[in-house]
Amino acid sequence: MLGLKLLTDPRWANIAESNLEEILTDHAWCEQKAATNAITLIANNSEHMDLVEELTAIAIEEMQHFQMVVEVIKQRGYTLGRERKDDYVGRLVKFSRRDGSRNNAFIDRLLFAAMIEARSCERFRVLSLNIKDQELAKFYHDLMISEAGHYTTFLNFARKYTIDVDVDKRWKEWLEFEGELIQSFGNKEAIHG
Numbered sequence: 001m002l003g004l005k006l007l008t009d010p011r012w013a014n015i016a017e018s019n020l021e022e023i024l025t026d027h028a029w030c031e032q033k034a035a036t037n038a039i040t041l042i043a044n045n046s047e048h049m050d051l052v053e054e055l056t057a058i059a060i061e062e063m064q065h066f067q068m069v070v071e072v073i074k075q076r077g078y079t080l081g082r083e084r085k086d087d088y089v090g091r092l093v094k095f096s097r098r099d100g101s102r103n104n105a106f107i108d109r110l111l112f113a114a115m116i117e118a119r120s121c122e123r124f125r126v127l128s129l130n131i132k133d134q135e136l137a138k139f140y141h142d143l144m145i146s147e148a149g150h151y152t153t154f155l156n157f158a159r160k161y162t163i164d165v166d167v168d169k170r171w172k173e174w175l176e177f178e179g180e181l182i183q184s185f186g187n188k189e190a191i192h193g
């Protein structure tokens, strides 16, 4: 799925469902961070008008997702907790190329975003197929489709705007790294936990 090297054990969905307040809080902040990431990409690469337009749409959509998750939290009588630390994303940040040319860093930032979209999409799929709560299963199914679209957008912009990065080669490195990394996850009630 989306080139991912390792699929999530469906039992992770049971861990997630055992603490909905926690997974929903973590999820809400994932959406906020996705919006923030899109805004940063816009601010740093404003010369590309098509990117500005499409990432503005994504930033808005991610905040709509945030709003939807917060609404679910409210409906169920839960409280939105504080932002959770995302160790998985922290490891991806460390893997990103931030040295080298401006274009190198830009392309890797797009691939970083594509990577998180791909895994989030896969995790939403696992939730939609395995949780018993049918209302939430539908919710995660719809979000899965949206995040798959974002994944494609980020990867396409990397291919379009590369100067000298071999995007297919670098994307393979991302997938290899992430496939190793995710082996030590899948045991916590967090979207990337």
Ligand SMILES: [Fe+2]
Residues within 6 Å of the ligand: 031, 034, 061, 062, 065, 146, 147
């Ligand atoms: Fe989202």
Ligand SMILES: [Fe+2]
Residues within 6 Å of the ligand: 034, 062, 117, 146, 147, 150
């Ligand atoms: Fe997304």
